[in-house]
Amino acid sequence: xxxxxxxxxxxxxxxxxxxxxxxxxxxxxxxxxxxxxxxxxxxxxxxxxxxxxxxxxxxxxxxxxxxxxxxxxxxxxxxxxxxxxxxxxxxxxxxxxxxxxxxxxxxxxxxxxxxxxxxxxxxxxxxxxxxxxxxxxxxxxxxxxxxxxxxxxxxxxxxxxxxxxxxxxxxxxxxxxxxxxxxxxxxxxxxxxxxxxxxxxxxxxxxxxxxxxxxxxxxxxxxxxxxxxxxxxxxxxxxxxxxxxxxxxxxxxxxxxxxxxxxxxxxxxxxxxxxxxxxxxxxxxxxxxxxxxxxxx
Numbered sequence: 001x002x003x004x005x006x007x008x009x010x011x012x013x014x015x016x017x018x019x020x021x022x023x024x025x026x027x028x029x030x031x032x033x034x035x036x037x038x039x040x041x042x043x044x045x046x047x048x049x050x051x052x053x054x055x056x057x058x059x060x061x062x063x064x065x066x067x068x069x070x071x072x073x074x075x076x077x078x079x080x081x082x083x084x085x086x087x088x089x090x091x092x093x094x095x096x097x098x099x100x101x102x103x104x105x106x107x108x109x110x111x112x113x114x115x116x117x118x119x120x121x122x123x124x125x126x127x128x129x130x131x132x133x134x135x136x137x138x139x140x141x142x143x144x145x146x147x148x149x150x151x152x153x154x155x156x157x158x159x160x161x162x163x164x165x166x167x168x169x170x171x172x173x174x175x176x177x178x179x180x181x182x183x184x185x186x187x188x189x190x191x192x193x194x195x196x197x198x199x200x201x202x203x204x205x206x207x208x209x210x211x212x213x214x215x216x217x218x219x220x221x222x223x224x225x226x227x228x229x230x231x232x233x234x235x236x237x238x239x240x241x242x243x244x245x246x247x248x249x250x251x252x253x254x255x256x257x258x259x260x261x262x263x264x265x266x267x268x269x270x271x272x273x274x275x276x277x278x279x280x281x282x283x284x285x286x287x288x289x290x291x292x293x294x295x296x297x
Contacts, residue, residue, distance in 0.1 A: 012049075014059040025060055026067035032058075033068060037077050037088055046088045048078065097254065097268040098195050099227045099243030100145055100159040104169075105192055107182045111150045114179045117211070118144040119170070121163060128160050131226050131242045139163040141170060145179075146211055153212050154252060157245040165190075165240060190229050193237040197225035199254055199268055208246050219249030223268070 017028050036042045049057070054065045069086065072078045079089045096102055103114055124132070124140035134140070141163045147155040163170070168188040172180060185192065202222040209216045222244070229240035247254075253273050 012054070012057040017058060017060065026064045027071070029054075029058065029060065029064060029068035030071040033072060034075075034077060037072075042088045044088050047085050048088060050085065095270055096195075097197060097199065097223050097225070097245070097247075097270055099225050099241040099245065100143060100157055101185060101190070101192060101227045101229075101241045102195070102225075103147065104179075104183060104185050107184055110181065112181075113148045113151075115146050115148065116143065116173045116175050116177060116179065117146055117156070118142075119173050119175055122160075124160055128242050132160065132162055132239050134162050141166060143169075143173060152251070153248075155245055155247045156208050156211060157243055160242045161240070189232075190240065192240070193228040193230050195225055195227050195267070197223055197268060199223050201249065202246070204246055212248055214248070214250065221247040221249055221252065221254060221270075223247065 012032075016032050017025055019025070021028065033048070042048060048054075051062050051065045051069070054060075055062045058065075069078065069080075073080060076089050078086055080086045100114070108114070120142055121139045122142045123129075123136070124142070128140065129136065129138075132140070139162075141161045143159045143161070145157050145159065146153050147157070161169070166188060169183075172183060200222050202220050203217040204212065204214070204220045206216050208220065209218060212218070223246075225241075225243045225245065226239055227241040227243065228237040230237055247270060251273055252270050255269050255271065256267070
């Protein structure tokens with residue numbers, strides 16, 4: 001990410017903290033550090049000064065520094081790596097659990113990729129057809145994808161669509177290649193509505209283990225999902241995708257969130273675990289120090 005020069009502390013001094021304020025020093029300090037992160041002065045992956053360096057520059061005790069860093073760590077602004085130091089965390093990442101279509105609701109950041117592992121037409125089986133609401137004569141498209149963040153695979157999804165619903169997706173999807181980052185449901189004039197899903201813990205098979213780079217039968221989250229879309233006039237919703245997704249249990253966790261618009265609506269959102277934050281947020285070899293003390297559908 002840059003040079004290995006030592007951090008410079010010219011912009012950090014005792015005048016940044018108000019000793020006469022009723023606001024505790026540790027809270028003032030975390031605001032000072034957070035401002036440098038959120039302003040971009042300290043970039044994701046940058047090493048920040050050590051506890052002794054911060055204490056000396058700002059004229060406070062290491063206890064105060066430790067309390068301030070704890071707040072930033074809890075808020076996932078920073079990540080601490082034993083034996084290496086403290087670094088600015090990558091942008092917070094969370095996403096609503098669901099099928100491939102949920103990932104296509106909006107353009108993806110540059111460090112997020114969706115790779116096509118397999119694509120074929122299939123009869124789907126009776127259970128899939130019932131959930132999609134299609135007849136035995138209607139062909140079904142099955143697409144297998146892997147979702148990765150900064151090259152680290154996080155989830156493998158097996159998606160089933162009515163073939164007639166996704167000609168725009170089939171036209172650009174090619175096994176072994178990533179979907180275009182700017183490909184969205186707008187290409188097919190699709191507007192998602194609600195999801196029906198279940199989440200349970202499971203163990204990954206050999207296929208998933210090989211692609212995740214983890215041991216066979218490692219823990220995963222199994223998500224079974226039906227995504228619904230709005231009809232063209234928006235008067236009702238119909239099934240659009242049936243999906244089975246496996247999310248890595250070592251790097252991800254799930255939270256349930258109540259919709260702010262509909263208190264009856266609950267959605268499952270995945271986020272990085274502490275280990276995942278270390279893997280994703282930890283700097284690459286040669287990360288530059290923070291030499292100026294400074295995203296779901």
